Amino acid sequence: METIETIGNSNPVLPEGYSLVPKGKLANAVTCLEMREKPEAIAAAERSDLSLARMTVPDLDTYRQLFRAIGEEWMWVSRLVISDGELADILRDPRVEIYVLSSGGTPAGMIELDFREPGACELVFFGVTKETIGTGAGRYLMNHALSIAWAHPIERLWLHTCHFDHPNALSFYRRSGFSPYALLIEVADDPRVTGILPRTAAPHVPILE
Template sequence: MQVDVTTYYLEMTDPQQLRPKPINNPNFEIKQVGIPLPELNQFLYTTVGKAWFWTNRLTWTLPQWTEWVDRSELKTWIGYLSGTPAGYFELELQLANIVEVAYFGLLPSFIGLGLGGPLLTAAVEQAWALGATRVWVHTCTLDHPRALANYQARGFRIFAHNNHSQEVVSPVGGD
C-alpha cells in the first residue's frame, strides 16, 4: 500500500541545547553493549520497529548484521526495566565528529511508561560524550506519533524535511 510520508531531519549543534528528562524509575537503567552481537541488534530492530514499518533490514543476512554492528563507528545502548530490555539506541560516528542517532525506540510493552524521554536524553548525552560537534536524527510520520515531539522536547531542531510516497508492507509477524 502506498502512503504519503513526511521525513524530518533534526539536529543539535551544542550540548547546551539538550533539555534532559531524568530517569524517574529506579528500576530503569541504560547500559552500553560491550561486545557487538548482530543477533541482538537484529532482535531490537525487528521488535522495536515492527509497528512502525521498519522493514529495510528485515531481509538482512547474519553477515550483513555483523558488518553493521562490528565496527568502531557504531555504538549500541540498551535501556532495561527491572532487568528486561525495554528500548535501545544506536549511535553512528560519522565524518567531522558528527554523530547520528541511527536507531532509537522502545519495545512495544514499554511504550507509554515514561521511558522514551530519559532514553533519548541518554542517547544525546552519549553522543556528546563521544566528542560530537553535531548530533542529528531523522524520524518520519510512520514512526510513533510522539517521536517528533520527544526529539523536539529534548532540544532537537528541524533543519530539513521532505515529503514522499512510500510503499509500506507489514513486516513478517506483523499485526
C-alpha cells in the same frame, strides 16, 4: 482539501502537486532534525526500575529481535532487509555504539549512535517497547542518549523521524532540543505486502494492494 476526481479510474485527475502512489507501495513523510550545540543541562537521572548497558559485541539475532520488538509497530524494516554481512559490518564498527534499555531485567528499548562521520553523530535508532511507552522510559533513554553522544567530540547530533512513527515522536524530539531542517518523501514497497513484516504491523497505516 482539494477534490481528487475519478480516483478509481485508470487516469485519475489529480490536483497540482499530488502524485498517485502505486498499490503495494508506501509514501513516507520524513522529517530530519538536528542539534548543533550540547544542551546546557542534561538530567540523566538514574531510576531503580531501569538500566542501560552497551551491547559491546552485538549478536545479529539478538539485535534483530529487539529491533522488531521496538520498531515493528512503526514500520522499522531497514535492519531486516540487509544481509547478515552488511549488518555485522555496521554493528561491529567501533564507531557505532548500541545501548539496550532494560526494565526489570527485560529488554525494553535501544539507542544506536553512529559516529562514523567526523564531528557528527547520527541517532540512527531510538525507541522503547510498546509496554514501556508512557512510563517515562523514553525521556530517561533520551537523556542518556544526549549525554553519551555529546561526551564525544562532535559538533552536530541528528536524527530523522517519519509519520509512521509514534504520533508524539516529532514533538518529543523538538522538546529534547532538536530542530527540523529538512523534509523528505520516501516511496518504498510496503513490507507487510512483501512479507518482511506481518500484516498486523502498524495498523495505523493502511495496506493498499
